[in-house]
Amino acid sequence: MTFRKHFTSLLLLLISFFATKSFSFNLEEVADKIYVHFGFQEDANKINKGDISNIGFIVGDKSVLVIDTGGTPSIGEALYKKINDISGLPISYVVITHSHPDHYFGTNVFINESIDIIGHSKLQRSLDANFEFYKNLQLVNTRDQSVKEFKNFKITKIVNIDKNLTIDLGNRIIEIKAWPSGHTDNDLSIFDKKTRTLWTENIFIRRTPSIRASVKGWKKNLEETSKMDLNLIIPGHGPVKKKNEALKPMLSYFNRLIDNTRKFHKNNLSLSKAIEKFPSENIESWLLYNIYHPSNITKVYTELEWE
Numbered sequence: 001m002t003f004r005k006h007f008t009s010l011l012l013l014l015i016s017f018f019a020t021k022s023f024s025f026n027l028e029e030v031a032d033k034i035y036v037h038f039g040f041q042e043d044a045n046k047i048n049k050g051d052i053s054n055i056g057f058i059v060g061d062k063s064v065l066v067i068d069t070g071g072t073p074s075i076g077e078a079l080y081k082k083i084n085d086i087s088g089l090p091i092s093y094v095v096i097t098h099s100h101p102d103h104y105f106g107t108n109v110f111i112n113e114s115i116d117i118i119g120h121s122k123l124q125r126s127l128d129a130n131f132e133f134y135k136n137l138q139l140v141n142t143r144d145q146s147v148k149e150f151k152n153f154k155i156t157k158i159v160n161i162d163k164n165l166t167i168d169l170g171n172r173i174i175e176i177k178a179w180p181s182g183h184t185d186n187d188l189s190i191f192d193k194k195t196r197t198l199w200t201e202n203i204f205i206r207r208t209p210s211i212r213a214s215v216k217g218w219k220k221n222l223e224e225t226s227k228m229d230l231n232l233i234i235p236g237h238g239p240v241k242k243k244n245e246a247l248k249p250m251l252s253y254f255n256r257l258i259d260n261t262r263k264f265h266k267n268n269l270s271l272s273k274a275i276e277k278f279p280s281e282n283i284e285s286w287l288l289y290n291i292y293h294p295s296n297i298t299k300v301y302t303e304l305e306w307e
C-alpha cells in the first residue's frame with residue numbers, strides 16, 4: 001500500500017470514529033419510563049457537536065413529557081425520533097429547564113399546536129434577548145450547520161415561582177417548580193410523583209457548577225431540595241445520584257467559595273488578589289475546574305461585596 005492509501009484509510013477510520021461518537025444517540029431508562037440521554041461532560045465543540053447536557057422524557061399512560069431538547073436542531077431531531085420509536089404516544093409537553101443554549105436549541109422540531117412549551121416566567125425574556133448571541137455561539141462552537149436553521153420560539157405555558165404546575169400524563173402526575181435565582185434566574189425542576197425522581201438543572205454532578213445568577217440563591221435552592229423526599233436526582237449535567245450524594249459536593253464547594261470570599265472582603269483584597277489567593281486544591285474533584293472556578297470566584301466576589 002502506498003503512503004497515500006494508508007493516509008486515506010486512516011482518515012476514513014478517524015472520520016467514522018468521530019461520526020459514531022457524535023451521532024450515536026443513546027438513552028437510558030433510569031427509573032420506570034424515565035429516559036435520559038447523557039451529554040458529554042465537556043464544553044460544546046466540533047467533536048461532541050454540542051451534545052453536552054442531559055435531555056430526555058417521561059412516558060405516562062396517555063402522553064409524553066420532554067425535558068430539554070439539546071444544543072442543536074440535529075440533537076432535538078434525534079431525540080424526537082427516539083421518543084416516537086420508544087413510546088409511540090403523543091408528546092404533550094416540552095419543558096425548557098433554563099435559558100442556556102445546550103438545553104433548548106433542539107426545540108423547533110417539537111413546535112406544533114398540540115404541544116405546550118413550558119418555561120419559567122422569566123424564560124421568554126432571556127430567550128429573546130440572547131437569541132442572536134447564542135445562535136452565533138452554538139454555530140461557532142459546534143460547527144453543526146443545523147444551528148443555522150434554529151428559530152426563536154414562544155413559551156406557551158408559564159410557571160411562576162409561587163405556584164407549581166401540575167400535569168397528568170395518564171396515571172402519572174408531574175410537578176413543575178419554578179425556582180428563585182440560582183444557576184440562572186429562570187430555573188425549572190420536574191418532579192415525578194410515581195418514582196419520586198427530581199430532574200433538576202440546579203444540580204451538576206462532576207462538572208463544575210457555573211454560577212451565573214447568585215451563589216446565595218443557588219445554595220438556598222439546594223438546601224430546599226435537601227428537604228424534599230426523593231428517590232433519585234437527574235442532574236442537568238452528569239450521572240443520576242441519590243439526593244445526598246448529589247448535593248454534598250455542591251454545598252461543600254459553595255460554602256468554600258462563600259467562606260473564602262468573605263475573608264477576602266474582610267481583608268480588603270482586590271478581585272485579582274482574591275483569584276490569586278484562593279486555595280488551589282480542587283477538593284470535590286470537579287471537571288472543567290480551571291475554566292469555571294475563576295469565573296465563579298469573580299461572580300461570588302461581586303455578589304458578596306456589599307453584604
Ligand SMILES: [Zn+2]
Binds near residue numbers: 098201
Ligand atoms: Zn445551564
